[in-house]
Amino acid sequence: MRALKLHELTLAERLADMAVDALIDEADLSPKPALVDRRGNGAHHDLHLGLMHASALSLWPMFKEMAEAAIEWGEVGVPLREALGRIGREGEQAMLVTTNGVNTHRGAIWALGLLTAAAALEPRAVTLNAARLALLNDRYAPQPMSHGAQVAQRYGARGAREEAQLGFPSVVQRGLPQLYKSRQQNAGEQNARLDALLAIMTELADTCVLYRAGPEGISTMQRGARAVLDAGGSATLAGRRQLHELDQHLLALNASPGGAADLLAACLFIDRLDGAL
Ligand SMILES: CC(C)(COP(=O)(O)OP(=O)(O)OC[C@H]1O[C@@H](n2cnc3c(N)ncnc32)[C@H](O[C@H]2O[C@H](COP(=O)(O)OP(=O)(O)OP(=O)(O)O)[C@@H](O)[C@H]2O)[C@@H]1O)[C@@H](O)C(=O)NCCC(=O)NCCS
Numbered sequence: 001m002r003a004l005k006l007h008e009l010t011l012a013e014r015l016a017d018m019a020v021d022a023l024i025d026e027a028d029l030s031p032k033p034a035l036v037d038r039r040g041n042g043a044h045h046d047l048h049l050g051l052m053h054a055s056a057l058s059l060w061p062m063f064k065e066m067a068e069a070a071i072e073w074g075e076v077g078v079p080l081r082e083a084l085g086r087i088g089r090e091g092e093q094a095m096l097v098t099t100n101g102v103n104t105h106r107g108a109i110w111a112l113g114l115l116t117a118a119a120a121l122e123p124r125a126v127t128l129n130a131a132r133l134a135l136l137n138d139r140y141a142p143q144p145m146s147h148g149a150q151v152a153q154r155y156g157a158r159g160a161r162e163e164a165q166l167g168f169p170s171v172v173q174r175g176l177p178q179l180y181k182s183r184q185q186n187a188g189e190q191n192a193r194l195d196a197l198l199a200i201m202t203e204l205a206d207t208c209v210l211y212r213a214g215p216e217g218i219s220t221m222q223r224g225a226r227a228v229l230d231a232g233g234s235a236t237l238a239g240r241r242q243l244h245e246l247d248q249h250l251l252a253l254n255a256s257p258g259g260a261a262d263l264l265a266a267c268l269f270i271d272r273l274d275g276a277l
């Protein structure tokens with residue numbers, strides 16, 4: 001019998017797999033406060049789980065191309081930054097075609113795009129190199145009046161751009177340590193991931209929440225997330241009660257923490273990458 005020779009995945013293909021898997025795991029994780037999950041649409045009228053999955057899958061070629069660009073340029077610099085900007089904008093268009101114009105993953109394209117490229121350059125300095133890339137100027141980036149730009153003007157929040165430029169502190173200092181801690185306490189994988197999301201929410205200035213619900217939305221999100229963790233986390237009954245309260249309060253404010261969801265996906269990507277090294 002002839003042996004079947006399977007196609008061996010390239011590094012860029014494996015990184016694209018990890019990025020898409022992280023997005024799908026984030027979408028599936030339930031119950032996430034006011035976000036799209038297996039239960040429903042959260043605070044969104046135009047999003048659902050199937051759309052989040054389709055959007056994540058549509059981004060696979062983009063992540064692969066970003067990793068290939070990083071391998072080709074071989075170092076952090078303006079040529080790589082501008083290549084990533086171009087590929088990211090094309091990826092956004094592919095996403096919008098798939099979702100019929102709904103913004104599902106703009107923040108994730110930014111965060112995971114930078115992290116995928118950084119991982120292709122040097123898997124052991126991912127957040128550092130992602131930050132160095134985010135600090136570089138892309139001459140071709142348009143300056144649209146995005147929701148993020150509007151709340152930056154109104155409240156001074158610098159959102160997704162600053163989070164990346166600082167080396168993803170929400171991921172490195174809050175999400176990942178909480179993920180490991182909850183795993184160590186045998187919370188169960190889904191609860192550990194929920195706890196990581198909540199840890200991210202405790203301090204994030206999420207521009208999606210700010211845009212929809214202002215500073216009241218931010219303090220509701222941050223205090224509510226802290227209350228779940230202080231009550232023992234998602235694996236405990238007291239924590240689950242607090243999580244339900246947080247969900248209800250955010251829904252009442254129409255506040256969706258989409259930025260925190262993207263950063264959870266970034267955590268899950270780095271966690272997978274660490275496991276593959
Ligand atoms: C540099 C960019 C990040 C542009 O950023 P900017 O802040 O100007 O623009 P936004 O598009 O408003 O925000 C970016 C998205 O980042 C997520 N996010 C929010 N806060 C944070 C934070 N503190 N840290 C990290 N990430 C954060 C968030 O993404 C999620 O929310 C999206 C839905 O948001 P929104 O459109 O506001 O949706 P709704 O409220 O639901 O709208 P309505 O229904 O009410 O109409 C969703 O996509 C999640 O992903 C922010 O939205 C960068 O985007 C950029 O320059 N891109 C250009 C291409 C490029 O250079 N790419 C580089 C590739 S490496």
Ligand SMILES: Nc1ncnc2[nH]cnc12
Pocket residue numbers: 026027034035036037042044047052104105108256257258259261262
């Ligand atoms: N699960 C989710 N629900 C709503 N917005 C999101 N943005 C990224 N992930 C999301």
